[in-house]
Amino acid sequence: MIAISDIHGNLNLFQMLLEKVFYTQHDILFLVGDLIEKGNMSLKTLRYIIELAKINEVYIVSGNHDTIWEDIKNQKDDENLLRYMILQKNSILNEMCYELSIEVNEKSDIKYIKKQIMKNFSCEIEWLEQLPHIIETQNFIFAHAGITSENLEEQDASKVMKNDAFLEQGLVFSKYVIVGHWPTANYGREKGCCNPIIKKEQKIISIDGENIIKTEGQLNALIINGNDVEVRINKRMWQGKRVS
Numbered sequence: 356m357i358a359i360s361d362i363h364g365n366l367n368l369f370q371m372l373l374e375k376v377f378y379t380q381h382d383i384l385f386l387v388g389d390l391i392e393k394g395n396m397s398l399k400t401l402r403y404i405i406e407l408a409k410i411n412e413v414y415i416v417s418g419n420h421d422t423i424w425e426d427i428k429n430q431k432d433d434e435n436l437l438r439y440m441i442l443q444k445n446s447i448l449n450e451m452c453y454e455l456s457i458e459v460n461e462k463s464d465i466k467y468i469k470k471q472i473m474k475n476f477s478c479e480i481e482w483l484e485q486l487p488h489i490i491e492t493q494n495f496i497f498a499h500a501g502i503t504s505e506n507l508e509e510q511d512a513s514k515v516m517k518n519d520a521f522l523e524q525g526l527v528f529s530k531y532v533i534v535g536h537w538p539t540a541n542y543g544r545e546k547g548c549c550n551p552i553i554k555k556e557q558k559i560i561s562i563d564g565e566n567i568i569k570t571e572g573q574l575n576a577l578i579i580n581g582n583d584v585e586v587r588i589n590k591r592m593w594q595g596k597r598v599s
Contacts, residue, residue: 356579358497360387360535361418363567364394364445366403368574376576380411385490387535388418388499388516393567397447398454398479405482417486418499418536419516423447424483427469437465451476488515495579496528500536505529521559528558533577538565540572549573 357376362369378384390404391397407413423446426436440448440459451472452459459468473480489507490497501521502510505528519537539552539561549564549572565572 356383356385356492356495356581358385358387358533358562358577358579359574360499361389361563361566362386362391362394362400362574363389363420364391364397364400364447365567365574366394366396366400368566369400370403372574372576376578382412384411384413385497385533386413386415387497387533387562388416389420389535390415390418391447392420392423392443393445395445396450397445398450401447401479401483405479414490414497415486416490416497416499417483417488417516421483421486422516424480427472427480428484433465433469436469437461437463448472488512491530494530494581496530496532498532498534501526501534502532522552522554522557522561526557526559531558531560533560533562535561535563537561538563538568538572540565540569547571549575551575551577 357378359369359372384407386404391401394400404413404415408415426432426439427448440446441461443449449459452468455471455475457463457468457471488498489502489510491507496502496505496507498515500514500516501518501524502515503526517536520541521534521537522542538549540547540549542552542561551560551562551564553560560577562575562577564575566574
């Protein structure tokens with residue numbers, strides 16, 4: 356079992372990491388959210404992962420940045436969405452517009468842009484929409500940012516996808532909870548260190564290496580040896596505004 360979080364559209368580094376850990380079709384790959392946004396290859400990264408999941412055993416949970424589909428389907432907040440696209444140049448939405456030869460600026464018709472994205476990228480949008488928020492195996496729970504208890508059916512999806520400083524909340528679990536979202540360097544265990552943090556007493560493993568966010572960041576892979584292959588997916592979806 357291999358767990359990777361917060362790829363953020365950095366396809367080249369993701370592929371290099373898979374090669375470095377000798378990833379094969381015999382492994383089980385868990386992607387712990389934030390596949391896209393911030394990097395400059397979000398659309399290619401997404402398509403690569405979609406195809407990878409068709410041929411290999413790959414399980415993916417949604418991160419807060421992966422809910423960009425909500426902004427396209429939402430009939431409100433058009434002005435804020437256009438502002439986001441202008442400010443966040445490295446966005447999958449801008450990459451989609453580039454592929455469609457649509458220019459994005461202050462005068463753009465955002466309703467037209469949303470309509471064209473829905474028409475031409477419906478497969479990618481629908482794939483992101485169906486992602487679960489929590490995946491549970493016999494010994495592990497995968498969630499992008501964290502959970503408040505092991506009663507998974509009662510989790511608030513917005514908090515599962517955005518739960519800052521999860522390690523510092525004093526929570527203890529019976530299964531290991533594997534999360535990304537909050538860069539491990541933020542905990543200050545070792546200044547500037549982006550390596551995963553394993554808290555055995557809490558049974559929490561935090562693996563976000565601040566890839567893309569900072570130049571010294573890295574993309575981490577957590578390798579779990581064993582035969583823990585019974586996977587249960589929590590399909591509870593949350594409809595709401597994207598949590599940035």
